[in-house]
Amino acid sequence: MRIINTVAAMQSFCRELRMREVGLGFVPTMGALHEGHLSLVRRAKAECDVVAASIFVNPLQFAPGEDLARYPRTFEEDCKLLEAEGVKVLFAPEAAEMYPDGAVTTVTVAGIGGRLDGASRPGHFAGVATIVAKLFNVVRPDRAYFGQKDAAQLAVIRQMVRDLNFDVELVGCPIVRDADGLALSSRNRYLSATERQQALVLHASLSRMKQMIAEGERDSATLIRGGMEVFQTVTGVRVDYLSVVDARTLLPVASVHSGTLVAIAAHVGNTRLIDNFLMA
Numbered sequence: 371m372r373i374i375n376t377v378a379a380m381q382s383f384c385r386e387l388r389m390r391e392v393g394l395g396f397v398p399t400m401g402a403l404h405e406g407h408l409s410l411v412r413r414a415k416a417e418c419d420v421v422a423a424s425i426f427v428n429p430l431q432f433a434p435g436e437d438l439a440r441y442p443r444t445f446e447e448d449c450k451l452l453e454a455e456g457v458k459v460l461f462a463p464e465a466a467e468m469y470p471d472g473a474v475t476t477v478t479v480a481g482i483g484g485r486l487d488g489a490s491r492p493g494h495f496a497g498v499a500t501i502v503a504k505l506f507n508v509v510r511p512d513r514a515y516f517g518q519k520d521a522a523q524l525a526v527i528r529q530m531v532r533d534l535n536f537d538v539e540l541v542g543c544p545i546v547r548d549a550d551g552l553a554l555s556s557r558n559r560y561l562s563a564t565e566r567q568q569a570l571v572l573h574a575s576l577s578r579m580k581q582m583i584a585e586g587e588r589d590s591a592t593l594i595r596g597g598m599e600v601f602q603t604v605t606g607v608r609v610d611y612l613s614v615v616d617a618r619t620l621l622p623v624a625s626v627h628s629g630t631l632v633a634i635a636a637h638v639g640n641t642r643l644i645d646n647f648l649m650a
């Protein structure tokens with residue numbers, strides 16, 4: 371696997387692939403890789419001739435006081451995992467390479483960018499949209515792969531791709547979970563054994579809501595009440611949001627139907643976790 375640290379070298383490498391009409395799949399990450407990330411790589415590998423990945427802990431998507439400094443960095447281990455999955459090229463720039471002195475342009479996705487995590491973490495989705503736009507301009511992939519766990523992020527990126535006419539197909543991939551239901555996240559590494567146990571409440575709450583839907587409940591407010599009740603069974607967990615929204619716009623819906631996203635964010639100790647399900 372080739373590791374490239376500069377924009378110019380990555381652009382030139384990817385340009386060459388394009389000239390050879392190679393179908394290029396791209397998996398952008400912030401590293402600290404787990405099976406969720408690897409599932410994106412495997413999907414890209416199955417659908418594209420060549421897979422590129424990136425590892426960049428993007429400072430722009432962290433607000434002051436968030437976990438930028440302690441975000442897990444496991445570069446050597448990540449490289450081994452990506453190489454073993456057959457990734458051809460890894461783009462791993464320093465912050466100064468992506469945001470050199472004098473860079474002032476950012477991408478703000480109005481409306482949707484301020485919903486769900488965008489409401490709880492102001493500026494977060496502008497940071498995400500900016501770096502993803504820049505990475506798309508560097509790599510110019512045919513397809514880019516994102517995890518459905520970050521459903522709001524995917525909706526914001528879809529909107530950006532539509533609005534700015536990026537010539538890329540976005541592929542959303544299913545959430546990967548541990549055997550007990552906890553959605554995989556790089557931030558799970560922050561959890562103590564007790565917190566990891568407490569964190570299962572996110573999945574339990576979603577499962578309760580799924581069950582209610584299976585039994586015929588369609589009213590969003592009733593479902594949210596049912597999901598919130600599950601949180602009363604644990605201590606040490608603070609719900610940030612539990613929302614029933616349209617998956618495309620992230621606007622609340624009064625009743626659920628196909629295309630509805632049920633999404634949760636909660637603080638388990640000092641760790642903010644998210645989880646969701648999408649109605650087929």
Ligand code: PAF
Nearest residue numbers: 398399400428498501520
């Ligand atoms: O989902 C992530 O890991 C990040 O938000 C992304 C898309 C790589 C942008 O920094």
